Amino acid sequence: MTGPRVLVVEHDRDCPPALVGDWLVEAGCTLEVLRPHAGDVLPDAVAADALLVLGGPMGARDDAEHAWLAPTRELVRAAVRDGVPTLGICLGHQLLAVALGGEIAVNRHGQQLGLLEVGWTAEAADDPLLGELAAGARRGVHWNNDVVTALPAGAVALAHAPDGTVQAARHAAAAWGVQLHPEVTAEVLGPWAEDDRGSHEARGIDQARLLEDVDRARPELDAAWRPLARRFAELAERSAGGSR
Numbered sequence: 001m002t003g004p005r006v007l008v009v010e011h012d013r014d015c016p017p018a019l020v021g022d023w024l025v026e027a028g029c030t031l032e033v034l035r036p037h038a039g040d041v042l043p044d045a046v047a048a049d050a051l052l053v054l055g056g057p058m059g060a061r062d063d064a065e066h067a068w069l070a071p072t073r074e075l076v077r078a079a080v081r082d083g084v085p086t087l088g089i090c091l092g093h094q095l096l097a098v099a100l101g102g103e104i105a106v107n108r109h110g111q112q113l114g115l116l117e118v119g120w121t122a123e124a125a126d127d128p129l130l131g132e133l134a135a136g137a138r139r140g141v142h143w144n145n146d147v148v149t150a151l152p153a154g155a156v157a158l159a160h161a162p163d164g165t166v167q168a169a170r171h172a173a174a175a176w177g178v179q180l181h182p183e184v185t186a187e188v189l190g191p192w193a194e195d196d197r198g199s200h201e202a203r204g205i206d207q208a209r210l211l212e213d214v215d216r217a218r219p220e221l222d223a224a225w226r227p228l229a230r231r232f233a234e235l236a237e238r239s240a241g242g243s244r
Helices: 018-026 069-082 091-099 122-126 186-195 197-203 207-216 218-242
Strands: 005-009 030-034 050-053 086-089 103-106 112-117 139-144 146-150 156-160 166-172 175-178
Touching: 005 218, 018 030, 018 218, 050 069, 050 091, 050 218, 069 086, 069 091, 069 175, 086 091, 091 103, 091 146, 091 166, 091 175, 112 207, 122 156, 139 186, 139 218, 146 166, 186 197, 186 207, 207 218
Parallel strands: 005 030, 005 050, 050 086, 086 175
Antiparallel strands: 103 146, 112 139, 156 166, 166 175
């Protein structure tokens, strides 16, 4: 028998599944990557064992410029309705929140960048996806302007960033979002840094140092976030077993 199938929604070619994709394959998953930014059409429901929604440079409500965002929110709602394990990363986390009735906005504290501590809440300790990770201190890579400002009804905050904004959440019984980027390497971040170069230079942000810090922390970050992919693969496997 083959391992669980994970449907992946990629919003931008510079925001691939990267390490999380590698770790899921390592854990026995098969990935089906849909790239609506390149013309792929999203289905009405998830015909797979799990759903992974990646990040991107657009906002979760930028439907006029990115026509696939509304179908992505519909797909998320279908996954939640059907109990399909779902994980959203950065934009994916924000799309989950909006799709289920939450709110997002530009972070009033400013752009989150580089390595930040994960501030686990008490509720994270027994979470089906993040409970194992919440047992220890971890840092994660952040590169975002928008944040979730109000969680959907019934959602649970699992971590807060140093500025107090939602860093991880269980949006529904089998749907999670993380504002941080467990998938990225310094190489993946390179084009993001280039896009922000002008604004960062104006603000005196040392991009080279940020990327160097991420690169230097690679062993720490791999050890910290590979378990997230492994646990998500286990939930996908359980989902696959229940559908057979």
